[in-house]
Amino acid sequence: EVQLVESGGGLVQPGGSLRLSCAASGxxxxxxxxxxxxxxxxxxxEWVSYISSSGxxxxxADSVKGRFTISRDNAKNSLYLQMNSLRAEDTAxxxxxxxxERYSYGVDYWGQGTLVxxxx
Amino acid sequence: NFMLTQPxxxxxxxxxxxTISCTGSSGSIASNYVQWYQQRPGSAxxxxxxxxxQRPSGVPDRFSGSIDSSSNSASLTISGLKTEDEAxxxxxxxxxxxxxxxxxxxxxL
Numbered sequence: 262e263v264q265l266v267e268s269g270g271g272l273v274q275p276g277g278s279l280r281l282s283c284a285a286s287g288x289x290x291x292x293x294x295x296x297x298x299x300x301x302x303x304x305x306x307e308w309v310s311y312i313s314s315s316g317x318x319x320x321x322a323d324s325v326k327g328r329f330t331i332s333r334d335n336a337k338n339s340l341y342l343q344m345n346s347l348r349a350e351d352t353a354x355x356x357x358x359x360x361x362e363r364y365s366y367g368v369d370y371w372g373q374g375t376l377v378x379x380x381x
Numbered sequence: 382n383f384m385l386t387q388p389x390x391x392x393x394x395x396x397x398x399x400t401i402s403c404t405g406s407s408g409s410i411a412s413n414y415v416q417w418y419q420q421r422p423g424s425a426x427x428x429x430x431x432x433x434x435q436r437p438s439g440v441p442d443r444f445s446g447s448i449d450s451s452s453n454s455a456s457l458t459i460s461g462l463k464t465e466d467e468a469x470x471x472x473x474x475x476x477x478x479x480x481x482x483x484x485x486x487x488x489x490l
Contacts, residue, residue: 296479298426306418306426306471308479322478356425365475367416367431374425 263287263370265357270375277347277379283340283357283372291335294360296368297342299353309355310342311366325351347379383407383476392488395462401485403472404454411448413475415455421468430457464489
């Protein structure tokens with residue numbers, strides 16, 4: 262059974278940093294591309310970042326470029342999102358998701374999400 | 382910038398069929414695959430359609446996806462509506478960036 266479990270969320274002050282993790286199991290993690298997607302309270306879904314299976318190709322949404330860093334450790338079956346210079350507008354539930362096709366980077370499995378709150 | 386536009390809300394009765402549209406603002410929506418995600422209240426999203434019309438295992442065949450190039454839109458059709466289908470539905474595709482539609486709230490009453 263495919264499982265994606267996020268962790269690392271919490272309350273952080275504006276300008277602070279946080280590192281999210283996503284533990285993958287039930288599939289060959291090293292063979293799959295991954296996305297981070299977020300959802301602000303009461304709002305829709307917003308794509309955040311993409312990483313290829315090897316980690317050699319990475320994309321970011323303009324809203325997080327220069328502040329967030331996606332990475333992965335295939336030996337540990339884990340995906341990460343390092344978030345720096347956090348802003349109030351980064352407050353959201355963050356989901357990791359497995360990419361199922363590489364033409365529009367659609368996903369087939371989602372984690373349960375981890376809540377990040379940026380507030381003083 | 383390319384955008385995906387969905388109706389804010391739709392409603393239909395149990396047992397009926399409903400179609401949710403996702404219209405591309407420019408270009409050709411058929412150029413890249415469209416996915417559809419279901420999000421029930423308080424839960425994480427799940428995938429109901431990927432690659433325009435493919436269902437993940439476990440998704441009932443009451444869910445189907447299609448592309449209409451003439452209207453530059455994708456559609457999610459749910460037949461034999463059940464109360465458990467009540468949820469927010471999001472389309473997703475790609476055009477220089479990974480994009481989501483704004484979401485459609487489906488009410489089954």
